[in-house]
Amino acid sequence: ALVVCQRVLCSSGSTSRSETMAVDVPQWLDKSFLTVCLNDGEEKSDLTVYSFEVSSLLPPGNNYGSLLLRVKVVYRTNGKVRDQSLVIKHLTGHNKVTQIFDKLYEKEPYFYNEYLPEALKVTGDLPVPKPFQSPIPDVIVLEDLSIEGYKMADR
Numbered sequence: 001a002l003v004v005c006q007r008v009l010c011s012s013g014s015t016s017r018s019e020t021m022a023v024d025v026p027q028w029l030d031k032s033f034l035t036v037c038l039n040d041g042e043e044k045s046d047l048t049v050y051s052f053e054v055s056s057l058l059p060p061g062n063n064y065g066s067l068l069l070r071v072k073v074v075y076r077t078n079g080k081v082r083d084q085s086l087v088i089k090h091l092t093g094h095n096k097v098t099q100i101f102d103k104l105y106e107k108e109p110y111f112y113n114e115y116l117p118e119a120l121k122v123t124g125d126l127p128v129p130k131p132f133q134s135p136i137p138d139v140i141v142l143e144d145l146s147i148e149g150y151k152m153a154d155r
Helices: 031-038 096-105 107-123
Strands: 005-012 019-026 048-056 066-077 080-091 140-143
Touching: 019 048, 019 066, 031 048, 031 066, 031 080, 107 140
Parallel strands: none
Antiparallel strands: 005 019, 048 066, 066 080, 080 140
C-alpha cells in the first residue's frame, strides 16, 4: 500500500547535536488520529489536541521496512493541559524490502494493538511501554520511554 506523506523539517534529538532533516509525515498523522490514540480508540471525548511535533527516531537509511517517528503531543483533557510523547511505527510501502517484510510485520501490530492491552488488563504491571489504540490496524503507537531516560542499545 502506498502511503502518501508530506515532507516537514524537524529537529532530531537522536544525537548529541541537533540536526535538521526532512521527515516524511503520513497524511493520516493528524490531530484526529492522535485524539483517537490518546482516548483509547474512541473518537468522542473532551480530549482536544492543541499541537504536535514530529521527528524521526532514526537517521535516513537506518530502517529499511518501516518509518519510526517520535510525536510530541500537547492536549487538554478533563480541564487540564497535558503533554505526551509517542513512538509511532508503520510500514513505508515504498520498496521491495517492505514487501518482503509485510508477512513478518502482520504479527507485530496484533501484539501491540490487541494482545498487550488485554495482558495489561490482567496483570496491570508489565515492564513494557504503554500501548495506545491506533485507529489504523497496521500502525503501532506506544509511549515514548526516552522521556523516562530509556535509550536504545547500540547494535
